[in-house]
Amino acid sequence: MSRNILILPGDGIGPEITAEAVKILEAARSEGLDITLSEGKVGGAGYDAAGHPLPAETLEAAKAADAILLGAVGGPQWDKLGDISLRPERGLLGLRKELELFANLRPAILYPQLAEASSLKPEVVSGLDIMIVRELTGGIYFGQPRGIERRDGQQVGYNTYVYSESEIERIGRTAFEMAQKRNKKLCSVDKANVLEVTMLWRDVMERISADYPDVELSHMYVDNAAMQLVRAPKQFDVVVTGNMFGDILSDEAAMLTGSIGMLPSASLNAGGQGMYEPCHGSAPDIAGQGIANPLATILSVAMMLRYSLNEAAWAERIEKAVGVVLDEGLRTADIAYAGTRKVSTSEMGDAVLAAFKAQA
Numbered sequence: 001m002s003r004n005i006l007i008l009p010g011d012g013i014g015p016e017i018t019a020e021a022v023k024i025l026e027a028a029r030s031e032g033l034d035i036t037l038s039e040g041k042v043g044g045a046g047y048d049a050a051g052h053p054l055p056a057e058t059l060e061a062a063k064a065a066d067a068i069l070l071g072a073v074g075g076p077q078w079d080k081l082g083d084i085s086l087r088p089e090r091g092l093l094g095l096r097k098e099l100e101l102f103a104n105l106r107p108a109i110l111y112p113q114l115a116e117a118s119s120l121k122p123e124v125v126s127g128l129d130i131m132i133v134r135e136l137t138g139g140i141y142f143g144q145p146r147g148i149e150r151r152d153g154q155q156v157g158y159n160t161y162v163y164s165e166s167e168i169e170r171i172g173r174t175a176f177e178m179a180q181k182r183n184k185k186l187c188s189v190d191k192a193n194v195l196e197v198t199m200l201w202r203d204v205m206e207r208i209s210a211d212y213p214d215v216e217l218s219h220m221y222v223d224n225a226a227m228q229l230v231r232a233p234k235q236f237d238v239v240v241t242g243n244m245f246g247d248i249l250s251d252e253a254a255m256l257t258g259s260i261g262m263l264p265s266a267s268l269n270a271g272g273q274g275m276y277e278p279c280h281g282s283a284p285d286i287a288g289q290g291i292a293n294p295l296a297t298i299l300s301v302a303m304m305l306r307y308s309l310n311e312a313a314w315a316e317r318i319e320k321a322v323g324v325v326l327d328e329g330l331r332t333a334d335i336a337y338a339g340t341r342k343v344s345t346s347e348m349g350d351a352v353l354a355a356f357k358a359q360a
């Protein structure tokens with residue numbers, strides 16, 4: 001049966017990078033992978049077309065899709081919208097919440113060819129392979145109450161950091177299962193020395209660890225984790241953390257792999273449906289210049305094939321194609337250094353496509 005994939009390019013560099021990833025999906029389809037592609041609008045593009053960052057038509061198509069590929073949302077032209085519920089980022093948050101995509105997997109893997117592009121010394125990062133498991137539908141990004149209001153003659157802004165036991169338990173179990181499939185080491189990152197919500201987080205992680213006796217559970221405060229990630233990142237294998245800490249730590253981890261343009265992600269719900277997107281944003285500073293790195297988006301397609309479509313062999317072909325192109329010395333500007341050949345977004349996409357086809 002044909003699997004139905006919804007493409008949501010979004011804003012800024014979103015359309016540029018998803019176009020390169022779609023080339024790979026179309027090549028796979030022409031070689032026999034049974035998929036159907038359709039496209040929708042989200043974020044600022046959704047607002048401009050339909051007056052809402054998550055148009056009803058897009059939400060309906062997303063619910064019906066077997067998997068979604070999203071570029072990125074946001075941009076300065078929409079930051080001025082007075083009604084914050086209409087801003088592009090709310091479209092993305094709405095999609096995550098409506099589809100209950102609570103488990104966000106962000107693998108920070110250093111391709112050996114990019115050791116020199118990493119922000120850290122090659123010996124500190126060589127062989128780096130961390131899986132960050134970020135809770136995606138709760139925490140401070142969703143907690144109520146939230147708002148900005150006048151109190152005592154001045155404006156006060158507030159958000160609520162809230163997690164229920166069941167929300168912590170389900171992301172915890174996802175992380176323990178991931179650790180079981182990998183190196184049986186799980187580090188839970190919290191701020192349990194200050195925040196009650198993360199004291200509960202730590203207690204739940206401890207309680208459920210009894211069901212995974214083969215996994216070694218450790219705990220780390222988020223400030224220390226941020227420091228350890230740049231001091232000795234290879235001490236981590238699977239990291240589980242809440243929505244905001246995971247957002248921040250994964251951008252930090254991206255730089256260990258050479259660039260934010262290298263980090264793919266999968267956002268999964270309990271039914272295995274998934275949305276796949278690069279970890280970066282819409283990069284308005286480079287949008288329209290044809291210089292964005294499409295590899296995080298292309299690698300997100302590999303994650304889609306592995307996690308939602310159960311097509312690991314196709315996923316491996318994509319990952320291998322990326323390796324071939326890096327071996328050839330091709331680099332977008334963000335990962336270029338002396339001795340490599342700087343290429344545009346579409347040249348990089350075409351090179352990956354050629355390396356992908358060469359494995360047919």
Ligand SMILES: NC(=O)C1=CN([C@@H]2O[C@H](COP(=O)(O)OP(=O)(O)OC[C@H]3O[C@@H](n4cnc5c(N)ncnc54)[C@H](O)[C@@H]3O)[C@@H](O)[C@H]2O)C=CC1
Binds near residue numbers: 013280291334
């Ligand atoms: N998942 C999403 O759709 C996300 C959306 N955003 C939105 O994106 C907009 C810009 O946010 P920023 O904080 O600037 O984060 P950003 O991730 O868009 O950009 C940060 C820096 O990384 C660079 N960069 C990002 N992706 C790149 C790529 N593929 N290749 C080369 N360089 C790349 C950018 O040029 C910029 O200098 C905002 O509106 C923000 O809300 C931010 C993060 C995630």
Ligand SMILES: CC(C)CC(=O)C(=O)O
Binds near residue numbers: 089093279280
């Ligand atoms: C809603 C997004 C802008 C949050 C984000 O930065 C991310 O998911 O990486």
Ligand SMILES: [Mg+2]
Binds near residue numbers: 247279
């Ligand atoms: Mg982010």
